[in-house]
Amino acid sequence: MSLVNGLPAHVLFVHFVVVLIPLTALALVVSAVWPRAARRLGALLPMLAFASLVTVPLTTQAGEWLERHVDSDPLVRRHTELGDGLLPWAAGLFVLAAVVWWTTRRTAGQPDGARGAVRGGALVRIAAALLSVVVSVGAVVDVYRIGDSGAKAAWHDSFSQRATGHDG
Template sequence: MSLVNGLPAHVLLVHVVVVLVPLTALALVAGALWPSAARRLGLLLPVLAFVALVSVPLTTEAGDWLERHVENDALVRRHAELGDGLLPWALGLFVLAALVWWAARRGAAETGSGQGGGLRWSALPVRIVVAVLSVAVAAGAVVDVYRVGDSGAKAAWHDAYSKTAHGDTDGS
């Protein structure tokens, strides 16, 4: 995918990543910390994480196309390098979201059937490990989205505007 309605696809797809990755991170942390939130989110949690995961390589692929069609610039190269590092974070969000969803379903089934014995996903040590991993991966993903976005904004706008206004500023 290179162009959408005459615009570089990367410019449009980046908005999907910027919205879905932090939204997925927030939903993951909520589900990992509060099992009732995980049950309420249900299948939406892993589906949201999957869509976020798929959007990352689509956006970076479109960005690679755009990189070949703009002037060679250190800021653009830095943005591309940072963008390539987002996929592992998105994959981590997806894996943990699927785990939290599965654990919430299993916990509800265990509670409903009165099963006992063995390691339970609802056991406190397991929940703590999943919660800590979820918070760490969510924070890493959000910080990485910020870093990639900031570098992209600098690459796109570093010479594209004037610090002083041109012409009439009062609108008349």
């Protein structure tokens, strides 16, 4: 899909990425460090992460179409290069969301004392929590960097520092 209502689809799809990736990252970190939150979210966590993952290649593909339909520019090329790096972060969010969901679901039926007694399970939860924080921060920082470069590419030389006198 390259156009939506006559506008480049990338312009629409990017909003999904900008909202879903940070939202997924936040939900993942909260769920990974607070098992009660993970139990409350349940399967919503991996579903949210999957939706985030799906939006990334859609947005990237629409962006590549748009890149072929605008003048070549170093800022556009930089934005494109940065955008190509988001998919691994989104995949990491999805994998970790599935792990957090699975480990929480697996221990949900056990009494509180039994949950702490399973050393292997505790190690998996701790590792998942640490990885969740790292991947979430990486994903959000990458979304910021990509968005910033996209805004610079779209808006450089497109506005005046001074008002043009067009009052609305």
